[in-house]
């Protein structure tokens with residue numbers, strides 16, 4: 515067998531410690547990634563993640579294991595601030611077109627600020643954004659109404675919104691249509707039903723899911739490994755571990771408004787050029803929220819996140 519027959523190109527489908535599982539022409543091949551730098555921060559930087567397109571070679575002619583030598587530059591990527599890396603970002607998934615923020619209508623209850631944080635992360639990572647409100651089967655008429663009004667500002671901004679139930683199948687056709695033929699990542703709080711939706715959408719061995727803690731009504735962080743899964747009609751989804759809290763520390767405070775489309779559209783309308791839209795006189799964004807033209811709730815979340823970013827910037831001495 516010639517040496518070039520031992521070369522491969524593939525896509526990382528999940529990473530366990532130092533082993534990256536690479537999909538090479540329908541087969542899964544455990545690979546080690548060449549680690550050039552052992553310092554933790556650098557190692558994180560050179561780490562491959564689900565969705566990475568890689569090239570490497572098999573260890574021998576059995577083609578059962580390999581070494582990754584090259585990682586292609588990433589397009590859309592999901593990254594979050596990492597505590598471990600003290601403010602540096604940790605990439606969770608690469609080459610994704612669409613971030614679907616999955617929240618539950620009930621259990622765990624919706625935390626609306628988390629939706630806006632994910633919208634910002636999607637824009638920052640070069641991904642489209644969509645909202646999925648799952649467990650809609652648990653919502654009576656009143657809660658359904660609340661969910662609809664929560665979703666209205668996102669629909670108005672052109673972001674797709676789907677209401678689903680992994681349990682009854684409601685809305686799954688809408689979700690399927692949204693995901694068809696693209697690379698999407700499901701992200702959101704633990705217990706929202708991300709893995710349950712993946713199981714409902716595709717045949718094959720189910721991913722582990724677990725009940726929300728009855729007392730705290732929080733998810734129990736069942737998914738621990740980010741995983742890429744192929745969809746029958748083309749495209750794939752990446753299931754991620756749930757988050758409890760989502761800081762955006764890799765973002766400069768002044769860049770936040772540009773990532774929220776309705777604020778970006780008002781750029782230049784404020785009296786002060788460097789208006790932070792917090793409490794400045796002549797602020798076009800605050801005025802638009804006052805007239806109900808943009809969502810006052812989104813403005814509230816923007817202001818909260820902006821102050822958080824300013825505090826983080828001060829703490830790190832930028």
Ligand SMILES: Nc1nc2c(ncn2[C@@H]2O[C@H](COP(=O)(O)OP(=O)(O)OP(=O)(O)O)[C@@H](O)[C@H]2O)c(=O)[nH]1
Nearest residue numbers: 679680705707708709710723724725735736737756
């Ligand atoms: N009633 C109802 N329960 C659901 C639905 N989807 C998921 N569940 C339940 O919610 C619980 C959590 O679901 P998971 O799929 O494990 O949630 P997850 O978002 O993957 O959670 P992490 O992996 O911890 O991030 C499980 O008990 C599921 O059976 C739904 O649409 N309706």
Ligand SMILES: [Mg+2]
Nearest residue numbers: 708709736737
């Ligand atoms: Mg899960």
Ligand SMILES: [Zn+2]
Nearest residue numbers: 784789791797
């Ligand atoms: Zn302003």
